[in-house]
Amino acid sequence: MTAPLPDVAALFNQGMALMQAARLEEAAAVFTQALERDPHHLGARLNLGVTMWRLGRLDQAEAAYRDLLAREPGAAAAWNNLGLLYKDMNRLPESEAACRRALALDDSQAEIHNNLGNALWQLGKVEASIEAYRRALALRPDYAAARTNLALPLLYLGDYEAGWPLYEARHDPSMGAEGIARPPVPYPQWQGESLAGKSVLVWPEQGLGDALQFCRYVPMLKALGAAHVSLACAPVLHRLFETLEGVDLVIPLNGEGRIERHDYWALTMSLPFRFGTTVASIPARVPYLHANRAEADRWRARLPQGPLKVGLVWAGNPRADQASAYAIDQRRSLNARSFEPLLGTPGVRFVSLQLGAATRPQLAELPPGLRPFDPMGEVRDFADTAAIVANLDLVITVDTSMAHLAGALGKPVWVLSRYAACWRWFKDREDAPWYPNMRVFRQTRRDDWSEALARVEAALGVLAARAGAVGGAGG
Numbered sequence: 001m002t003a004p005l006p007d008v009a010a011l012f013n014q015g016m017a018l019m020q021a022a023r024l025e026e027a028a029a030v031f032t033q034a035l036e037r038d039p040h041h042l043g044a045r046l047n048l049g050v051t052m053w054r055l056g057r058l059d060q061a062e063a064a065y066r067d068l069l070a071r072e073p074g075a076a077a078a079w080n081n082l083g084l085l086y087k088d089m090n091r092l093p094e095s096e097a098a099c100r101r102a103l104a105l106d107d108s109q110a111e112i113h114n115n116l117g118n119a120l121w122q123l124g125k126v127e128a129s130i131e132a133y134r135r136a137l138a139l140r141p142d143y144a145a146a147r148t149n150l151a152l153p154l155l156y157l158g159d160y161e162a163g164w165p166l167y168e169a170r171h172d173p174s175m176g177a178e179g180i181a182r183p184p185v186p187y188p189q190w191q192g193e194s195l196a197g198k199s200v201l202v203w204p205e206q207g208l209g210d211a212l213q214f215c216r217y218v219p220m221l222k223a224l225g226a227a228h229v230s231l232a233c234a235p236v237l238h239r240l241f242e243t244l245e246g247v248d249l250v251i252p253l254n255g256e257g258r259i260e261r262h263d264y265w266a267l268t269m270s271l272p273f274r275f276g277t278t279v280a281s282i283p284a285r286v287p288y289l290h291a292n293r294a295e296a297d298r299w300r301a302r303l304p305q306g307p308l309k310v311g312l313v314w315a316g317n318p319r320a321d322q323a324s325a326y327a328i329d330q331r332r333s334l335n336a337r338s339f340e341p342l343l344g345t346p347g348v349r350f351v352s353l354q355l356g357a358a359t360r361p362q363l364a365e366l367p368p369g370l371r372p373f374d375p376m377g378e379v380r381d382f383a384d385t386a387a388i389v390a391n392l393d394l395v396i397t398v399d400t401s402m403a404h405l406a407g408a409l410g411k412p413v414w415v416l417s418r419y420a421a422c423w424r425w426f427k428d429r430e431d432a433p434w435y436p437n438m439r440v441f442r443q444t445r446r447d448d449w450s451e452a453l454a455r456v457e458a459a460l461g462v463l464a465a466r467a468g469a470v471g472g473a474g475g
Contacts (some may be wrong), residue, residue, distance in 0.1 A: 007037075019047065019051060025055070035048065045068040046064075046075070053085055062085055066082075074105055077102075083102060090331065095118075095119040099119055109139075113132050117129045117149055122420050144179070156423040158426060164273035167269070171270075188264055198264065200221055202231045202265075203266065204233050204268050207401065217268075218247050228249070230249040236380075237381070239381055244289060295383070303375070303392075308394070309350075310392065311388070311389060311396070312339065312352055312353060312395075314334045315362075316398060331447070334398060335365075343372070346464060352374040355376055360374075382405060385402075393467070394413070397415060411437060413437060414459070416453075419443040441456050
């Protein structure tokens with residue numbers, strides 16, 4: 001006798017269990033099977049969309065949500081999910097519209113206000129995003145994601161006194177997979193206790209640029225009397241971080257060895273909060289990282305000669321497996337061909353500092369006479385890159401870890417900053433308080449780099465003319 005087929009409710013429950021277990025392919029198949037039996041099962045269709053979103057199949061997720069809304073236009077959850085999806089697809093005006101549609105149907109959900117805030121923040125509507133996040137927190141004061149998100153526009157506006165405490169929510173356990181992981185060690189987090197005679201482990205988080213920017217606090221820990229300061233980092237930063245003043249041990253997180261016991265641990269990006277950093281008190285003394293002198297000397301003889309040597313980075317790491325990060329990278333990155341007018345600047349010798357399997361080959365698309373010198377095939381880590389940068393007069397880069405490397409080395413650096421920029425570059429400033437030798441060239445219209453590139457080209461022309469006239473270059 002043939003066993004009875006599971007009913008739709010059973011299939012839905014099975015799909016939800018598979019989602020909870022992160023068995024997404026199986027969950028999608030089960031939700032699809034449920035919908036074949038009952039095309040009007042809204043829960044199965046909604047969660048099929050969620051599953052497709054988590055699998056990175058954004059078009060299929062949109063189709064599922066749109067199909068659901070065609071059947072049930074008043075489904076606030078589907079409008080909310082569509083808003084989240086459109087943000088990851090860089091369809092930001094549509095993201096805002098979908099979130100507002102969800103709120104018109106149900107304004108009692110803190111998550112929807114938070115998601116609207118995210119869309120507004122990415123659109124550069126800073127004050128409106130703050131209002132949305134605050135509405136989310138009025139509904140749920142302990143909402144860690146909204147506290148973390150609210151911190152960013154406040155930091156962008158320079159309100160560090162309010163922003164840093166809120167930003168601590170990023171490692172709240174309630175954040176789950178979206179939060180910042182705490183180090184897997186049994187000793188306590190440093191929360192401002194006396195460090196006299198104590199040991200502290202500084203733990204990395206988020207990107208390489210964040211590690212480069214905030215390692216500047218390590219000497220400040222030593223100045224508090226810490227007997228031993230260890231700095232954990234990605235292996236590509238190991239050799240460079242050994243040049244940092246005040247660090248007793250640099251620990252590359254390469255899966256080898258073990259971390260000895262310390263008295264405390266601290267997340268890298270919690271240090272501004274613990275030190276009470278305001279815009280006026282940013283520790284901006286540079287350089288705080290250094291190139292190896294012998295390696296820099298070897299590169300000096302190999303790099304092209306000229307009155308002005310300029311490093312160039314035109315794209316970041318796309319991280320195509322992370323939809324949100326990929327969406328932001330699409331807004332910050334350019335194609336090498338966008339720099340053709342700049343590459344023709346008289347008196348300038350360009351050096352490519354670009355890495356990436358998808359972006360470095362773009363050099364071949366440039367006219368042969370405009371191609372920068374490319375040494376990056378010999379680069380193993382950031383210490384190698386630092387040795388090259390030490391010989392340059394200027395670095396021009398989109399908002400990547402290269403901006404932080406050049407800034408930490410004390411080199412003049414010009415950053416092309418996307419519209420609705422990262423919080424650390426502030427609002428409407430051309431300088432960068434974190435790096436005294438940095439100049440920020442902002443994108444003034446979303447998805448349009450032409451005006452910012454024209455300003456860079458004009459500024460470089462002036463700098464090149466001055467360098468040619470005096471036989472040297474400055475920032």
